[in-house]
Amino acid sequence: MDFDPVLLSRLQFAFLIAFHFLLPAFTIGLASYIVVLEGLFVATGKSVYLRISMFWIKVFAIAFGMGVVSGIVMPFQFGTNWSRYSELTAAVVAPLMGYEALTAFFLEAAFLGVLLFGRKLVPQWVHFASAVIVAAGTLFSAFWILAANSWMQTPAGFEMVDGRFIPTSWMSVIFNPSFLFRLAHTVVAVYLTTAFTVIGVAAWYLRQNRHVEESRIMIAMGVLLASVLVPTQIVLGDLHGLNTLQHQPMKLAAMEAIWDSGRGQPAVLFAIPDEKSETNRLELAIPKLASFYLTHDWNGRVEGLKAAAPQDRPPVAPVFFAFRAMVGMWLIMFGMTAWAWIRAARGKLYEAGNFLRVAVWTIPVGYIAVTAGWITTEVGRQPWVVYGHLRTAEAVTPTLSGGDVLVSLAMYVVVYAMIFGSGMYYLVRLAQRGLPSDTPELRLDRRPARPISAATHDPV
Amino acid sequence: MSIAAPIRGTAASTMALDLVPIWTVILAVSVFMYVLLDGFDLGVGILFPFAPDSAARDVMMASVAPVWDGNETWLVMGGIGMFAAFPVAFAIIFPALYFPVLAMLLGLVFRGVAFEFRPSARASRGHWDRAFFVGSLVATVAQGCVLGKFVLGFEVSGHQFAGSAFDWIHPFVLAVGVGLVFGYALLGSTWLVLKTEGRLHDWARSKARIALFGVIAFILMVSVWTPLLHERIAERWFSWPNIVWLAPVPVVTAGLAFWLWRSLNRHNDVAPFIAAMGLFFMCYSGLAVSLFPYIVPHTITLWEAAGAPQAQAFLLIGTLFLIPIIFTYTGWSYWVFRGKVRGDAGYH
Numbered sequence: 001m002d003f004d005p006v007l008l009s010r011l012q013f014a015f016l017i018a019f020h021f022l023l024p025a026f027t028i029g030l031a032s033y034i035v036v037l038e039g040l041f042v043a044t045g046k047s048v049y050l051r052i053s054m055f056w057i058k059v060f061a062i063a064f065g066m067g068v069v070s071g072i073v074m075p076f077q078f079g080t081n082w083s084r085y086s087e088l089t090a091a092v093v094a095p096l097m098g099y100e101a102l103t104a105f106f107l108e109a110a111f112l113g114v115l116l117f118g119r120k121l122v123p124q125w126v127h128f129a130s131a132v133i134v135a136a137g138t139l140f141s142a143f144w145i146l147a148a149n150s151w152m153q154t155p156a157g158f159e160m161v162d163g164r165f166i167p168t169s170w171m172s173v174i175f176n177p178s179f180l181f182r183l184a185h186t187v188v189a190v191y192l193t194t195a196f197t198v199i200g201v202a203a204w205y206l207r208q209n210r211h212v213e214e215s216r217i218m219i220a221m222g223v224l225l226a227s228v229l230v231p232t233q234i235v236l237g238d239l240h241g242l243n244t245l246q247h248q249p250m251k252l253a254a255m256e257a258i259w260d261s262g263r264g265q266p267a268v269l270f271a272i273p274d275e276k277s278e279t280n281r282l283e284l285a286i287p288k289l290a291s292f293y294l295t296h297d298w299n300g301r302v303e304g305l306k307a308a309a310p311q312d313r314p315p316v317a318p319v320f321f322a323f324r325a326m327v328g329m330w331l332i333m334f335g336m337t338a339w340a341w342i343r344a345a346r347g348k349l350y351e352a353g354n355f356l357r358v359a360v361w362t363i364p365v366g367y368i369a370v371t372a373g374w375i376t377t378e379v380g381r382q383p384w385v386v387y388g389h390l391r392t393a394e395a396v397t398p399t400l401s402g403g404d405v406l407v408s409l410a411m412y413v414v415v416y417a418m419i420f421g422s423g424m425y426y427l428v429r430l431a432q433r434g435l436p437s438d439t440p441e442l443r444l445d446r447r448p449a450r451p452i453s454a455a456t457h458d459p460v
Numbered sequence: 461m462s463i464a465a466p467i468r469g470t471a472a473s474t475m476a477l478d479l480v481p482i483w484t485v486i487l488a489v490s491v492f493m494y495v496l497l498d499g500f501d502l503g504v505g506i507l508f509p510f511a512p513d514s515a516a517r518d519v520m521m522a523s524v525a526p527v528w529d530g531n532e533t534w535l536v537m538g539g540i541g542m543f544a545a546f547p548v549a550f551a552i553i554f555p556a557l558y559f560p561v562l563a564m565l566l567g568l569v570f571r572g573v574a575f576e577f578r579p580s581a582r583a584s585r586g587h588w589d590r591a592f593f594v595g596s597l598v599a600t601v602a603q604g605c606v607l608g609k610f611v612l613g614f615e616v617s618g619h620q621f622a623g624s625a626f627d628w629i630h631p632f633v634l635a636v637g638v639g640l641v642f643g644y645a646l647l648g649s650t651w652l653v654l655k656t657e658g659r660l661h662d663w664a665r666s667k668a669r670i671a672l673f674g675v676i677a678f679i680l681m682v683s684v685w686t687p688l689l690h691e692r693i694a695e696r697w698f699s700w701p702n703i704v705w706l707a708p709v710p711v712v713t714a715g716l717a718f719w720l721w722r723s724l725n726r727h728n729d730v731a732p733f734i735a736a737m738g739l740f741f742m743c744y745s746g747l748a749v750s751l752f753p754y755i756v757p758h759t760i761t762l763w764e765a766a767g768a769p770q771a772q773a774f775l776l777i778g779t780l781f782l783i784p785i786i787f788t789y790t791g792w793s794y795w796v797f798r799g800k801v802r803g804d805a806g807y808h
Binding site (some may be wrong): 015062065066068069070072073076077078079080084086087091092097098099101102103105106107109110111112113114116117118121122131161164166167170266289325395398399400401404407408409411412415418422423425426429430 | 551
């Protein structure tokens with residue numbers, strides 16, 4: 001039986017990166033949130049902030065650990081399954097990832113130990129500084145990896161020598177045409193993901209009348225952040241989309257399921273794209289609207305998929321539906337934020353009712369949005385691995401057989417199912433266990449108030 | 461398209477400075493840092509099932525919990541360092557070691573999450589004990605196989621990997637895999653001698669003795685077997701006058717092993733770990749002597765595998781600036797957790 005190593009390698013990479021990204025999607029925002037909480041505690045001395053922070057630090061420990069182990073897998077994927085890609089793009093991509101390791105990974109790792117384990121071993125300001133440094137490390141990491149990904153999408157600052165990509169300008173490589181748009185859009189996305197997770201957990205506690213004081217604070221903080229970031233995100237998304245239209249027109253055409261180039265393009269709300277006939281079935285569209293939001297002109301010209309040869313187009317259905325899913329999640333976030341303000345205006349934000357119940361259900365909203373967004377941008381990048389210059393099919397390791405990749409893919413799926421399943425279980429259990437109460441442990445002397453068994457949470 | 465010759469970059473970059481030696485040193489140091497640092501925490505994992513009791517296991521884990529992430533980061537540095545500085549080698553070695561690398565990564569996944577999941581677990585704590593052990597063991601054997609395959613060599617044709625994903629299956633490779641288990645167990649046990657007290661400390665001392673014997677046995681085996689595998693290596697070590705210049709290597713190695721043995725019996729807490737690190741340094745040096753100048757033994761040299769000078773230069777600037785800083789704050793974080801593992805170590 002002959003399996004296609006290219007398709008399987010793509011599936012494997014997609015699987016691994018999709019799961020990995022769920023973790024930084026949460027921990028980047030959470031690291032910053034911990035800084036805010038610890039900072040508020042240092043500034044105000046109110047133990048409520050410390051209790052909230054101690055809870056989220058425990059959550060952070062589990063989530064970050066899962067992020068680290070799933071992250072270590074990724075650079076090795078470049079070598080094992082994408083050796084041609086590695087060889088040809090090494091001069092551009094590898095230094096960016098090297099800087100990620102040097103400026104972010106080591107930094108996060110060293111200060112994480114102090115953040116998680118060192119509260120009683122170092123002065124308060126040192127512990128706080130460690131939280132700040134860990135949060136900074138997560139953002140440095142986002143900077144470099146998104147620079148590398150953006151270069152693949154909108155390559156710049158290089159020349160081709162013997163089939164290899166050789167950098168000619170590092171500024172152009174890093175600050176390539178799509179980088180700042182992608183960076184801003186992604187960072188806001190991950191902060192929103194954390195916001196809605198915090199809001200949802202706090203809502204869950206409020207519904208059980210647990211941790212009332214802390215949960216009110218958490219919901220207020222989450223809603224405030226969402227109030228700023230939800231509108232920001234639609235603007236950033238729009239700008240990112242316009243940038244994509246300029247540099248990756250076929251990706252845009254697939255996102256919108258536009259087949260024929262022309263003016264006054266309709267906004268396709270729903271359709272079943274049919275690549276064979278190059279049309280949409282069951283199309284539900286609003287005339288001229290796509291031209292309007294894509295070119296800010298009702299009669300603006302937008303290229304369709306048929307402007308490119310079939311082998312130069314991305315798969316349409318995944319990109320089209322993933323994009324809709326992502327925007328749909330934004331609409332839910334917008335709705336929840338607006339609803340929160342309405343509740344707050346009536347003095348009922350923290351009261352039992354439908355808002356709190358729905359808020360618990362919106363915990364996954366950010367995770368679905370970021371996954372859908374990545375599917376949109378990465379599947380939309382196909383058939384290129386370096387857009388317009390190197391095809392994915394030419395980049396795979398030539399000596400791998402489909403059988404080799406099938407084995408590795410199967411093993412990753414089984415292991416990740418176990419790990420992510422267990423991780424979710426322990427995270428939910430942590431939430432169920434709840435926040436620390438006002439106990440002697442909160443006395444931050446150098447010596448502990450009483451001995452605690454080593455390396456364990458005391459199971460309550 | 462076929463890439464026949466290693467890239468040298470554009471005409472403008474045939475500049476005087478050869479960055480290959482410094483990148484060789486940086487890569488060698490990164491891999492060595494990884495082996496030493498993750499060596500001891502993987503070693504702790506390997507020793508896990510033999511620990512006296514559950515409380516001992518808690519202390520063992522607590523001794524490495526604050527530092528394991530930073531330790532493991534050196535692996536990423538090594539991998540990316542090779543990708544950046546010697547991409548031709550990167551593109552050959554990883555496909556050739558497809559399954560050992562897969563096993564290593566899966567082992568590291570289990571080992572890593574065990575740190576967080578084990579303290580959270582109640583009924584299933586035993587599962588995570590096993591995950592910590594098996595993950596550490598599998599990752600170690602896999603890394604040993606990588607090392608063994610390095611010495612054995614790679615099938616290359618025109619600067620491309622020309623073998624299959626199963627070439628690594630060879631008695632020598634598997635033997636080195638087992639040998640590394642003893643090596644990391646030695647690092648792990650001497651680390652515990654340094655960091656623990658009482659019954660666990662005494663137990664660690666006894667395990668270190670066993671590990672030391674295993675390590676000596678494997679060093680002897682590899683030292684005899686390797687020259688038999690490759691005449692060039694035999695010639696390098698045993699020809700005149702090389703045999704004079706290189707004689708210190710086995711002599712110092714033997715001396716370190718002896719010192720380790722004595723310090724274990726003398727109840728010196730620090731010396732065993734230092735001596736164990738010294739042993740690793742000697743083995744690493746011996747490896748370098750055997751394999752130089754090949755980065756893809758035994759056909760592609762460091763210079764032939766080198767990446768574009770623009771990439772090497774750009775990353776070098778940052779690396780030279782940041783590595784001392786990294787050493788500083790990493791050293792500081794170890795200092796924060798200095799001394800014997802306290803009974804209250806753990807999450808706060």
